[in-house]
Amino acid sequence: MLVGLIGPLSLALTACETRSSNELTNRLVVAQASDATSLDPQGANDVHSALVNTQIFETLVIKDDNSQILPGLAERWELLDDGLTYEFYLRENVYFHNGEEFTATDVEFTFLRALDSPHVAHILGQVDPNGIKVINDYKIQIATLEPNAPFLQHLAHSSAAIMNRTAVTESGEQVGQNPVGTGPFQFEYWLDGEYVQLKRYEKYYGEKPAYKELMIKVITDNTNRTLALKTGEVDITFNLPTSDVNMVEKNEHLRLFRLANFITHHIGFNLTKEPFNNVLVRQAINYAVNASQIIEDVLNGVGEVATSPISSNVWGARADLAGYEFNLEKAKKLMLEAGYENGFSASILTANTGISPDIVFNVVNQLSKIGIEINIRQLEWGSFIESISGNDHEMYMMGWSCVTGDADYGLYSLFHSSQGPKAGNRTFFADDRVDELLDLARSTININERLEAYYEVQEIIVEEAPWLYLVTGETLVGARANVRGFRINPGGHHKFASVYFQ
């Protein structure tokens, strides 16, 4: 916390420094806050590992900026009559980094292996182990256990990356340190805790990167990471703190990339506990909190007010819901109606890192104006997750990332009554109509039916207010001014192959 205060002050005092950029040495250096844990796409699903794996591996399909599915390693595909099986026609003349040709057996191997990995169960758990059939070298059928509408969206996720059977079998236990993929970058070296070194794959079938080397560095301290950007040691830096936005924008040697991501920051209520079992109370709280003020004061203008449980860039999200505008009078009226005109006291749990504590302080302050006294408990991450996995919590602060960009992922585990707190439904929300709609939307592939179902679901969930809807996040990336061609991926799977210097 202290460092957080000193950091911006110190940065404000420093002169603007530049060194010769990495452009001259034909390499791109990017920095993130933590090291990857494993370069096995099925061995870890944290964002830091995903950032590295996204450069090395490829998926059968990819998504464009509007979440439309485009060909990746699969050129085309069709859903067979049973509604369960997709037949994929694979790209030919694609080679893995070890020289082997990419064929259907690699795809079969990848998906069978995925079924054993708990890390990717939320992405590939729907695949039917008996439904994977290799037709020939470039044609394969993959079936799901039940009709699964978001399946292709899941296949575009970096955890569904295709791995080479020979390489994985040979690596044995070391597979997490010896990644072999089909992507534009080839693995060279991993200096544990410091950086991963990649180089351009010269036999890549698509457009090759403009530079030869890619180094993904680890700089744990926020201030130091931004400093490295200022001095030119690093070309692109991730995990940029919101407090650095102004500095980066004003600095003529730097530029800021920002894009809405899939995260919805919210405070959840435990609907089994009084007074949160009363919808009027929940709605009152939503009216009483001014989310725009939070964005201005706490987040330095980063983010948008949330009017739905899923952010507007998610497929199936509604951008037209009115949500709860800031209205203190209405809040007080609702509290009176609910029988709590003198307020009440409650407790809230939050993790002690990131923006959560700051947001919580602000919210607690705002809610005191309608008489609600809240006791804040900050916990270390592991303990925090444990504390909200049972039925002890009253309120909690969370950010849920809808990583697949499809509404199902952002709604099902959170609001379906079959999902308990360990799966994501920590509010114990249970509504028959919502259950019905979510099940329908998950299984039908009729796009209009899905959209209609999700539209109604969102309306109900906002009306019932199991959450205090706060902010949808923005990913902030700082870069040197000469970096071009970089696009932020809202799910965090940024690709560096298209980057070039100018």
Added chain:
Amino acid sequence: MHKYILRRLLYLIPVMFGVSLVVFTMMYFTPGDPARIMLGESAPAEAVEDLREELGLNDHFVIQYGNWLKDLIFNGDIGSSYRTRRPVSDEIIDRFPTTLRLAAAGVAVSVVVGVPIGIISATKQYSFLDNASMFTALLGVSMPNFWLAMLLIIQFSVNWDLLPSSGLDSPISYILPAITLGTSSAATIARMTRSSMLEVIRQDYIRTARAKGQVESVITNRHALKNALIPIITVIGLQFGALLGGAVLTESVFSIPGVGRLMVDSIGARDFPVVQGGVLFIAIAFSLINLLVDILYAFVDPRIKSQYK
């Protein structure tokens, strides 16, 4: 003396057993599920359960500890990291040389700065130099580590562009972290040197040497210092041991992949095998340093050597 050393080494075994049991118990009862943390909060509950089974987390405490001990004693295996699946020994050995070099550099700075300051303070007690040194020592001990690190980075890395701000690519990368680490240790060593020297200087044999006409600098550096060394070496040893345990804050600010950061990250992720192995490793390192210090005593003070039978 060899028997003494052997005995000390054998004592390590019950100590290690005790340490491992305490750490294991603490980790076992700490809230937080390693599987859930690893898979993220959006993972389905079945996946978390599967991973718990795979890692043996549902076994009883005694069974888990027993398995760990068994692997250690019969296979020499202290387990694999839950997160990276690499052997814990690899994880630690990858980082230990860095921590060792960093600790050594830090101790070097603290000795080179602290001992002379302590000597000067003692020989010129109550002078301006003495007061100034002790005041600086107080500052050094009070300054937050990471704050000093930040200041050094801003001045030497950003403003003057002299030294790297992170990583350990070249020998000069060690300078700023070493200064950061060495500063508070230097203060402690300076104060200990001063008080130890003050005690020795008042001794009769010093007065005798002076009366015999010995040069003052020889009195200070040979007679006084040598007799004052025991407490000073003790403090240096303790500081070195502490630094080996990992200077987490410094490692975080400078992004140095050392043992300290490994431990903190592993505790946060509930990566039990790494925490277990890491603490054990640090405990052994610390004990060995203590042994080395005790042996050094024997060479500094022959009276002690005779006690080591």
